[in-house]
Amino acid sequence: xxxxxxxxxxxxxxxxxxxxxxxxxxxxxxxxxxxxxxxxxxxxxxxxxxxxxxxxxxxxxxxxxxxxxxxxxxxxxxxxxxxxxxxxxxxxxxxxxxxxxxxxxxxxxxxxxxxxxxxxxxxx
Amino acid sequence: xxxxxxxxxxxxxxxxxxxxxxxxxxxxxxxxxxxxxxxxxxxxxxxxxxxxxxxxxxxxxxxxxxxxxxxxxxxxxxxxxxxxxxxxxxxxxxxxxxxxxxxxxxxxxxxxxxxxxxxxxxxxxxxxxxxxxxxxxxxxxxxxxxxxxxxxxxxxxxxxxxxxxxxxxxxxxxxxxxxxxxxxxxxxx
Numbered sequence: 001x002x003x004x005x006x007x008x009x010x011x012x013x014x015x016x017x018x019x020x021x022x023x024x025x026x027x028x029x030x031x032x033x034x035x036x037x038x039x040x041x042x043x044x045x046x047x048x049x050x051x052x053x054x055x056x057x058x059x060x061x062x063x064x065x066x067x068x069x070x071x072x073x074x075x076x077x078x079x080x081x082x083x084x085x086x087x088x089x090x091x092x093x094x095x096x097x098x099x100x101x102x103x104x105x106x107x108x109x110x111x112x113x114x115x116x117x118x119x120x121x122x123x124x
Numbered sequence: 125x126x127x128x129x130x131x132x133x134x135x136x137x138x139x140x141x142x143x144x145x146x147x148x149x150x151x152x153x154x155x156x157x158x159x160x161x162x163x164x165x166x167x168x169x170x171x172x173x174x175x176x177x178x179x180x181x182x183x184x185x186x187x188x189x190x191x192x193x194x195x196x197x198x199x200x201x202x203x204x205x206x207x208x209x210x211x212x213x214x215x216x217x218x219x220x221x222x223x224x225x226x227x228x229x230x231x232x233x234x235x236x237x238x239x240x241x242x243x244x245x246x247x248x249x250x251x252x253x254x255x256x257x258x259x260x261x262x263x264x265x266x267x268x269x270x271x272x273x274x275x276x277x278x279x280x281x282x283x284x285x286x287x288x289x290x291x292x293x294x295x296x297x298x299x300x301x302x303x304x305x306x307x308x309x310x311x312x313x
Contacts (some may be wrong), residue, residue, distance in 0.1 A: 041294055042298050064208065064209055064295060065205075065206040065295050104298060106298070
């Protein structure tokens with residue numbers, strides 16, 4: 001039993017490898033992650049998280065009173081978060097981002113984003 | 125429910141009560157709490173707690189109207205925002221449990237004390253207002269925190285009420301910290 005179409009495919013594959021200089025390019029994709037930061041007892045829990053660009057951070061307020069999440073330089077900020085309300089941020093760059101609650105500035109947290117974008121193809 | 129809301133409205137309008145008044149009528153309140161038998165039932169605690177928040181909201185509105193001090197204004201906004209949230213939570217609990225908070229001697233004392241403080245505040249301007257407001261808020265929150273921890277929580281029976289008091293007191297402890305900073309800065313004015 002022969003499979004001529006398979007032979008052709010193998011041949012095409014070998015030719016393509018030649019076209020690309022003989023290198024096999026391994027491509028993997030990692031899915032974006034969702035990270036939850038709970039706001040409870042006037043603290044961000046966990047206070048520090050590490051993410052990759054493309055990940056989403058979700059803040060959920062479990063306190064009675066409203067909170068207002070804001071990057072220290074005001075570059076991004078949430079809406080006023082009443083009890084049980086959430087706010088999501090799509091992280092689109094690398095770096096360490098210190099944030100506070102504008103209403104209760106003693107509440108502070110940090111998002112550290114590094115690595116390749118989870119949305120892109122990673123090439124070893 | 126209508127009567128309850130009416131009652132709360134009356135309480136709020138009547139002078140909004142509780143702990144603020146305790147700063148000046150603290151001795152009477154302390155004496156009430158030192159009685160042998162539990163001084164308050166759950167319905168009275170609910171009444172006192174709600175009116176305490178309403179009182180601080182009234183102080184804050186007066187501060188917004190009379191003060192130009194940025195720290196005072198920020199603190200007053202925080203008090204309105206947080207105490208309103210907590211009082212709304214209390215109203216929701218009252219509705220859920222289908223209860224009517226009871227007016228009581230402490231609430232009445234607090235109303236009177238609160239009226240006196242509001243009258244005093246209304247005569248002050250500038251740094252004098254900032255200093256008096258800051259000192260009152262610090263005293264108020266210290267007493268609130270202490271009263272809830274040492275008096276109300278040990279005698280409250282309903283678990284929902286206790287949970288509300290615990291949650292509220294976490295907020296009041298944070299407020300106390302803010303008030304300490306505000307008061308410290310106001311003393312330098």
